[in-house]
Amino acid sequence: MFFARLHVLAERAAAKRDPNVLLHRQACFLAGMDPTRTATAWLAQTTRARRAITFRTWSPLWPDARSVVTSLANQGDPEPLRDFLAHAHPDDACQRAALSYSAYWVGEIPYRQCDDSFMPAPLADWHGSVLFRHLVQRLNPTHPFIDLNIHNIWALLAVRRGLTLGNPAEGRTLLDRSIRILDSDRICPQSRQELAAIVYSLRADGITGTGTDR
Template identity: 40%
Template structure:
């Protein structure tokens, strides 16, 4: 089947029109534009390949017409043709995460007025880093790390440099996320996932009262914290890392003192990292995978690569990142000899952190231990 014949019918499948001013697919649309521009293809050329009107491509890229309204088969057609034109396979894969982000944003911004916590999509869907970064792209305008910086071509007139939502939609999103977090707070353990994820997304809010609101939520946990893993363990970890975005590092220090340091907490932390970084690619419906997933089920070397990338001076949760690398290497001692290039990169990052400030005494001690072990193996 030719590309033209395969694309036939896309126009009919995407013919629905949004209300004036509504942007149903801002994230996926902007990513589609990024992919097309990195290829060097024009909107006219892409429209010709897909056998749709140029206005359809324009609608997708502006977000006025959502790619989520296309059938799954139609999306495969779009991605296959972009790949054939030279599209970056990594970015094409992330179209799925962008579509997920648009779906969640539309649910929240359109004020679904849920009455029960389990009605919210975040109550039964554990977000990954890639999807969260796509959401952050719309909430803050900060490009995901997966999008390499490129020189922007000159343009005529103003064009958006990101899919960031307008202020009224941002206000609506964060207001509804706070409402969801409050509803989940009073709903008990069955809403723990919604509470955790809503609080984390609220940390992207730049409103002056955000840090205080998050801190107040932390001061009234659903139940007393216990050492090791409880249904609140993931919530405490998430809120603590969120607060570092607002300059509050005390919560993270408190979490590491109570929630880490034993076998259960250490295993839960590494299992969460494996899922967050995509090493464990199976979808999760709740947080219990953190204690139910055997460590042997994910690639420890791949996890070490992902964690090594996060060892940078100035990172908010750097103490947790350092500890996670230290704990992983303690669990899998042979990793340091498995990839010499990775070991050298890790050594460079360890030295850079030791030469910098902003790390706790515990993190410094763990870095010294890592440095000594790396010197013996590199």
């Protein structure tokens, strides 16, 4: 009943003359936690309805689309998320939004934001170690957001290159897990390319694996 009501809430939020994007996004995000997976059909329908949207840069619809595709991944369908990663990060504003969104969610950004405008703005002075640790801990081929986690690590290390040197234990764990995932068939070609770049960067920085991560 709860998830059925979320469906109604999402539809009402999207159908208004002035759509409530934040309410729609939150409803779709929560729907991804439906253990019966009955939310999958209407989330997929929402994704199809938004496929015509082309992101040339960040817009308020960007985090809404992200919530829908991550919910679908949580429901067992990773393809919309992979498509989003491939086509909805066309410029630096979207890449910054991806990192700021995640950093805020894990508590890396300590101050409260009243709206989404902080996402595409120039990166604030947050360090990145909290987000880095969070992502490395979730670098598991069976994680529903594995492709998103790989992309975010790749993007984070591009702007915070010193993170692996400042967090050597996490850097070694990242190398071990990256190599293991590259040996699997659980990620998409884009993720494989980004993960290979991460491994190359780690080795170039002198990071060696522990050999203990399994």
